[in-house]
Amino acid sequence: MGTQSCLLGHCCGTTPAFTATGLSFIQRRAVGSGSWFARHRAASLDLHGEQRRCRRRGERYAVPLHAAGDRLTPFRSTRTDLSLYLIADVAYVSQLGSRQSLEELTERALASGCVRAVQLRDKRSSLRKTLELAKRLRAVCAAAGVPFLMNDRLDLALAVDADGLHVGQEDMPLEYVQKLVPADWIIGASAGSLSEVTALKQASTAERPIRLDYIGCGPVFGTQTKLDAGAPIGIRGLAHIVEAVAPLPVLAVGGIGISNARQCISQGKAAGIACISAILGAEDPRRAAEDLDAEIRRGRDLRVHPGF
């Protein structure tokens, strides 16, 4: 077994099917020094010393899996973890009939300091309209120091100098995405079933490993926001996917709100949650983000102390 496989198998309980391929996914950087994922990884590899040195230098640290944990590459990003991920959905907000624009609602959510990433999802508008919106939302995110990602549209993401891209099963395949995007982008992909996970793994070879930062997994629960989302996979389905792609972080998506966010983290073992309606449909998006973040933290505590 190669060092990569040892590392993965040791610290993350990776399935044999995953490790047998060598390393299907490269986690290019730890999600954030304060995240559960990073802490868990650091603890497994005894990396705290380097983590502290990076922090003193004002750098983030990253653990390239191919280095088997014996080398750390400080990553220049100022990004934090992705545990609370807002999908800024144009159609959802227009159907809300809110007097506030998508940018205003996003800005209010960002004021919480709890939203770790924002993705613009615009399925309906013209390219020009989405481009203008992307520029504005990108500026709002930059002001808050939060990464801005585009859904589906690599061209628009490049045009507005986004921080990342999220692609689904029908979008540009990841092996092409990574040929075109800057090396420091956050790249996410959707997978709602084990067969979709298998397809992602098969696209990745030892010579050309696919570079991914997270998987968006859902719908975990029923959602009115994405009508073609398919049947909910539930917490057990989520946990299976988390296990199948470990150590890649998984974000639970679809029907996630204050009543189930904690369970996604504690039982589903997700690294974070991605929401539309729970934040943008809330009376107070800032408060909603704070409450969700508190639930994420409770979920993490429950993993460590199940009796709480």
Ligand SMILES: Cc1ncc(COP(=O)(O)OP(=O)(O)O)c(N)n1
């Ligand atoms: C974080 C996150 N996870 C999943 C999705 C869904 O993406 P996709 O499967 O491409 O579906 P659409 O959003 O494009 O309808 C997402 N957008 N974000």
Ligand SMILES: Cc1nc(C(=O)O)sc1CCOP(=O)(O)O
């Ligand atoms: C954008 C999206 N993707 C999903 C998936 O299952 O991949 S579910 C979904 C909609 C999420 O909206 P809400 O938080 O309001 O349920």
